Amino acid sequence: MSAEPLALVVDDSDDQAELLRRYLERAGCRVVTASTAEQALLLLDDIRPALAVVDLVLPGISGVDLAARLRETHPECLIVISSVLDSSRYPEADAVLPKPFTGAQVARVVQQAAERG
């Protein structure tokens, strides 16, 4: 495993995905982005990310289902839910980034993943 942890970002909004990529890179991660759960699942066949930031409202397979599948296939991955929805509607996760989040919050989540790794 390289020094820089790998982060997967799944968000159908390009702006949000790009924002997360920037924050995560500033926090010292390599970042892979996907705009749908289906695309993310394809990527996940080849990569083992240290953390995955998943948006809940996605076209096709929802963020909730994706998070549940990730928990099975990649138990070592820190699952982070990021959404504009009310936090009461979040599924069980390792960390949350309610939108709008700040760079500091993203950095804390990366820290959490590093400690776990």
Place this chain on the structure above:
Amino acid sequence: MTRPSGGERDLWSRWYAVLDDPSPLVKQAPTVVVLAMAVVLTLTVPDLAFHPLATALAGILVVVTATALAAVLTFQKVDAGVAVLVIPMADILGLGLFRAGTGGAGSLFAGLILLPILWIAAAPGFRWVLVVAGLTAVALVIPFLSSPPASSSEWLRIIITPTVFSIAAAIINELSRVARIRTEEAEALAAERADALDENLRVVAKLQESEARYRELLEMFRSVWNATTAQAVVGTDRDGLVVLWNPGAAALLGYEDIDTEYAIRADRFFPRSVLDELGQGAPDAADDDPLAPGMRAAFNATDSGESFVRELELLRMNGTTVPVRLTVTSRVDGLGTPVGYLLVAIDETRAIEVARMKDEFVGMISHELRTPLSSILGYIELLRDDPQHPLTDEQLQFLAVAERNARRLLKLVGDLLFTAQVESGQFPLDTREIDLLSIVSASVESAMPVADAAGIALVGELPEGPVMLRADPVRIGQALDNLVSNAIKFTPRGGQVTVGVGLPAGEAVVTVRDTGLGIPPEELDRLFTRFFRASTATRNAVPGVGLGLNITKAIVTAHGGSMDVSSDEGVGTEFRMVLPRQQTP
């Protein structure tokens, strides 16, 4: 008194009246007729003659005068009293003179005098018998004024004839008295009967009138009953047997054209689960009760005076369910005795659909608004905190303005979403054991910079030690932030905002007191209404949309607490947030 009358009856009663209640002229008629016949006989029969003529003429004159008086009295409608009786009295004297003028004691016409005697004798009162006696005596004595009685038999005639006439008068007087009494009694009876008949007619008329009114009411009720198709109305007896139902019930429950009277029980319209839920906590019903316990519990609640209004599901005939708002009330008969129940159900399918669409809409809108706002805020931060490209102070200042406004929009979206959730009764509370004081002091602390900038002293007056209670820390913090930021907004520079915590038994009371503009008393009760803004707020151009207090109250209410406010315009306002608290032993 009015009696039914026809032309024929009129004619009869007119004749009857003439004889029943004869006028003086009618009573005088027999005397006049008989006298006229006597005159004619005297003139035509050779054996008879007027002697002396003057006396006979005087007698006729007296009778004619009396007849004239009778005519006058008749004309004046006087048909009783002494004045009338003067007529027969004059007749007696006149006929006495006539007798004297047609042969005196031997006259053929002595009997004529009986007619006026009968008249007088029939008058009420015994004194008239004496009058008859006196007058008869005088009348019969007249012939003897010129030639005094020659024999003892003539003397006896002077005495006996008036005596016989007087006795006859007395008998007639008595008979007519008895007859009069009988007549009066009969008349009284007849009047009574007539009154009773009239009363009966009035009662019948009244009955017809009230029957018409009843029919009208019945028709009105029937048309209203048949017109209520949007509500299902089912009437039952005390054991829940259906006794009537309206077209709305048939449509809602799907029992078309079925004779339901006393055939099915109302509990059939409820799914098992609903009946179980209704029956929960109710005392066990009697074993022989044919009604489901849940239904009986609902009826019992109605009997005890509670209003029974529930949102629940009813079972259709085809097995599907329909969401309704159900009201159960007691049904009484004409005497006010409870005889059963009325179940009124309103189909809520559409309302629920609308509420769901509204929820979806609000959720979609808030998602669509928050997503771009999140990007704006995120990219502003990226720009500001880029270590490789530091910004100038002025650029940082501009970005701060952009960020502040984006955050304001974000809060507004959050508030709108929250009130929508409150309205649909489904905002989530994450309650746990928390220290109220830490939330209050955090709220005061976070408002401090704003208070400083506004030149307002923000003071926290907090008791010692933790105040533990079960609450959602985020929501309570949100409610408190609203109160504190309101207080700061509505207080002019140089004023003071005091946040305190009081601990009466079983409660924790957070007070937020300001020395601000105050609220007019007539607006206090509308203060917690959504989008309501106090006139002091609009007049002084204090920013806001009128959601804060509505949200605060909803949060406090959801915690089982209450909000309270008192205010003096121009002096200040105090809001009290009362939260329930378990007593520490």
